[in-house]
Amino acid sequence: MIVGQRKPIQEIIGMLKGIKNILILGCGGCATVCSAGGEKEVEILASIIRIDRKKKGGPVETKEKTLARQCDTEYLEELKDEVDKYDAVLSMACGVGVNFLADMYPKTIILPALNTSFMGVSEEQGVWSERCAGCGNCVLDKTGGLCPVARCSKHLLNGPCGGSQNGRCEINPDIACVWQLIYDRLKGLNQLEKLQEIFPMKDWSSSLHGGPRKIVREDLTL
Amino acid sequence: MNFCSQGNYDNMTNPNEPDIVAFCCHYSAYAWSQDLQNLPRLGFPENVRLEILPCSGRISIIRLLKAFEQGADGIYVAGCKDDTCHNVRGSRIAKKRVDYVKNVFDQLNIEPERIEMFMISREPNRGFIEAAKEMTMRIKKLGPSPLKGK
Amino acid sequence: MNSASNLKKVLASGQFAVTAELGPPKNADAEVIRTKAKLLSDCADAVNITDCQTAIVRMSSIASSVVMMQEGLEPVTQMTCRDRNRIAIQSDLLGAAALGVKNLLCLTGDHQQFGNHPNSTGVFDMDSIQLLQMVRMMRDEKVFQCGEEIKGKAPDFFLGAAANPFADPFEFRALRLAKKVAAGAQFIQTQLVYNVEKFAAWMKAVRDLGLHEKCYILAGVTPPKSIGMARYMKNNVPGMDVPDHVIARLKGAKDSKKDVQKEGINICVDIINMVKEIEGVAGVHIMAIEWESAVPEIAKQAGLLPRP
Numbered sequence: 317m318i319v320g321q322r323k324p325i326q327e328i329i330g331m332l333k334g335i336k337n338i339l340i341l342g343c344g345g346c347a348t349v350c351s352a353g354g355e356k357e358v359e360i361l362a363s364i365i366r367i368d369r370k371k372k373g374g375p376v377e378t379k380e381k382t383l384a385r386q387c388d389t390e391y392l393e394e395l396k397d398e399v400d401k402y403d404a405v406l407s408m409a410c411g412v413g414v415n416f417l418a419d420m421y422p423k424t425i426i427l428p429a430l431n432t433s434f435m436g437v438s439e440e441q442g443v444w445s446e447r448c449a450g451c452g453n454c455v456l457d458k459t460g461g462l463c464p465v466a467r468c469s470k471h472l473l474n475g476p477c478g479g480s481q482n483g484r485c486e487i488n489p490d491i492a493c494v495w496q497l498i499y500d501r502l503k504g505l506n507q508l509e510k511l512q513e514i515f516p517m518k519d520w521s522s523s524l525h526g527g528p529r530k531i532v533r534e535d536l537t538l
Numbered sequence: 539m540n541f542c543s544q545g546n547y548d549n550m551t552n553p554n555e556p557d558i559v560a561f562c563c564h565y566s567a568y569a570w571s572q573d574l575q576n577l578p579r580l581g582f583p584e585n586v587r588l589e590i591l592p593c594s595g596r597i598s599i600i601r602l603l604k605a606f607e608q609g610a611d612g613i614y615v616a617g618c619k620d621d622t623c624h625n626v627r628g629s630r631i632a633k634k635r636v637d638y639v640k641n642v643f644d645q646l647n648i649e650p651e652r653i654e655m656f657m658i659s660r661e662p663n664r665g666f667i668e669a670a671k672e673m674t675m676r677i678k679k680l681g682p683s684p685l686k687g688k
Numbered sequence: 689m690n691s692a693s694n695l696k697k698v699l700a701s702g703q704f705a706v707t708a709e710l711g712p713p714k715n716a717d718a719e720v721i722r723t724k725a726k727l728l729s730d731c732a733d734a735v736n737i738t739d740c741q742t743a744i745v746r747m748s749s750i751a752s753s754v755v756m757m758q759e760g761l762e763p764v765t766q767m768t769c770r771d772r773n774r775i776a777i778q779s780d781l782l783g784a785a786a787l788g789v790k791n792l793l794c795l796t797g798d799h800q801q802f803g804n805h806p807n808s809t810g811v812f813d814m815d816s817i818q819l820l821q822m823v824r825m826m827r828d829e830k831v832f833q834c835g836e837e838i839k840g841k842a843p844d845f846f847l848g849a850a851a852n853p854f855a856d857p858f859e860f861r862a863l864r865l866a867k868k869v870a871a872g873a874q875f876i877q878t879q880l881v882y883n884v885e886k887f888a889a890w891m892k893a894v895r896d897l898g899l900h901e902k903c904y905i906l907a908g909v910t911p912p913k914s915i916g917m918a919r920y921m922k923n924n925v926p927g928m929d930v931p932d933h934v935i936a937r938l939k940g941a942k943d944s945k946k947d948v949q950k951e952g953i954n955i956c957v958d959i960i961n962m963v964k965e966i967e968g969v970a971g972v973h974i975m976a977i978e979w980e981s982a983v984p985e986i987a988k989q990a991g992l993l994p995r996p
Binding site: 470480493511 | 774797801810813814815817821851852856864866870879926927
């Protein structure tokens with residue numbers, strides 16, 4: 317899933333300066349699953365905003381709503397009859413939702429309440445970590461299913477570097493050295509020979525470095 | 539002492555006393571009093587409105603925030619001592635939620651001391667009464683909620 | 689090819705080689721390099737010029753190399769993958785070759801988080817092995833990384849790489865060296881050796897793969913300047929292995945009122961003498977960053993002077 321985190325409260329409050337009628341819009345997709353921008357978090361953020369305004373003596377109307385997703389036209393269309401009523405929509409979806417709202421409602425101020433962090437997993441309750449960098453050119457068949465692009469701090473393809481010690485990454489002992497994990501896994505699979513080949517320089521044009529990406533599936537378009 | 543029906547935190551008590559909402563674990567609340575009706579006689583302050591939860595771990599962040607939004611000057615949660623929680627980690631979960639709201643208050647420049655977690659032994663003791671008194675004293679010093687009078 | 693490199697000449701002749709290291713200044717003063725170069729000029733065959741080591745902004749390694757050459761010293765110019773993409777690296781290398789740089793050490797580079805601009809982008813378009821491969825292709829095949837022909841003069845570098853025998857997983861370390869050699873590394877400078885036993889075990893694995901016959905291996909050494917520094921390297925520098933007996937020796941020097949720095953130099957000399965005996969070790973790389981003045985003394989005591 318896409319994992320996000322609510323922005324610091326003061327940053328959100330700063331964005332809302334002068335805005336009196338806000339739609340706080342949750343997302344029922346990833347943002348709900350990672351407890352950053354679902355129904356519950358919408359309720360909390362709305363209350364925080366009201367408390368702040370009440371303290372400062374500034375009036376505010378907060379409307380709380382959570383769509384099934386914010387990355388599909390059909391759900392965003394649910395807003396079309398009401399979006400004009402608000403001074404701004406504060407989206408609690410990932411950056412994708414914020415963008416898509418802005419694409420769709422050109423006359424409405426759309427603001428982000430989250431920082432979109434990464435594509436990752438929920439390791440355990442309250443702990444998320446990155447697994448995929450969306451580079452557009454998957455190498456996992458060669459690395460035992462563990463991604464050096466996303467999980468090596470220098471995205472080395474011929475690792476591990478000289479800073480790998482006791483299975484930890486040199487930049488932060490909280491980070492596992494993915495190349496140690498790859499080594500251990502390939503050893504267990506009797507595939508260590510895979511690590512002896514030189515991994516050629518990566519084609520980054522399929523990643524963000526090649527410009528914004530798009531997929532058109534002729535078999536699916538109407 | 540007052541009981542508030544869920545979701546209604548309007549202060550019905552003396553306007554000169556701080557309005558405090560207490561969310562209390564069923565176990566710790568009964569431990570001292572045996573019967574909640576005994577509480578005023580035992581010295582439980584009148585201005586504290588009790589809301590009894592089956593376990594302090596059931597408290598949600600939004601209930602804490604709403605109690606404050608609706609006019610409470612102070613809020614606290616009373617649960618079992620960390621290692622004696624009937625539901626193993628209910629009071630620990632409650633503490634995390636109280637800490638979350640403390641942090642929100644801090645970021646909004648509201649005194650974080652307006653909200654507190656008390657972990658009280660389930661053995662019969664005065665802890666439950668003391669917590670209510672301590673909170674009343676504390677909020678008296680801090681004065682009314684900054685949301686009031688604006 | 690790269691016949692003009694003095695370092696290569698010394699290594700090819702079978703003499704035990706000595707390289708040293710010089711960190712460029714964090715300012716625009718060429719005099720800093722000239723002064724340090726003078727200290728090192730008679731005791732090393734070539735001197736590494738670091739490329740913003742530990743990700744701290746310093747004078748460019750290529751510019752510093754040119755200043756060093758003006759002092760008559762041969763640089764081993766370091767190039768990392770942290771700050772430049774393949775366009776910038778190739779461009780810089782054409783320039784370095786044009787300015788007379790003959791030795792190139794290809795490194796991935798320390799992560800930017802260690803340095804003084806931790807909020808910067810880390811480029812890492814390629815890693816050290818891919819960098820070696822790219823530069824070898826530029827030299828031997830006269831092609832840019834994209835495959836386009838280099839018309840006219842191609843850069844001609846004696847290619848080096850680093851190896852850390854003490855990092856994990858240990859069993860993979862010699863195999864990783866094999867990859868570097870296959871990619872184009874002609875000489876290797878290792879991480880600082882304090883644990884000679886472990887280094888010897890690594891060298892055995894290296895010999896078992898026949899790598900000592902395919903590249904020149906220079907063991908990295910440095911004199912511990914203080915007990916604090918030794919402790920810091922032991923506990924805080926990832927991929928460093930400083931055995932307790934090294935620290936104990938420094939402590940002993942302190943107790944007997946001997947000079948700790950002198951003992952540090954003695955430790956370094958002893959390590960040089962030990963690694964010299966290990967089959968396949970072709971030289972030493974003496975790193976005494978910010979203590980360059982120790983290098984002549986070490987080289988002298990280790991019987992490495994005069995240099996050819």
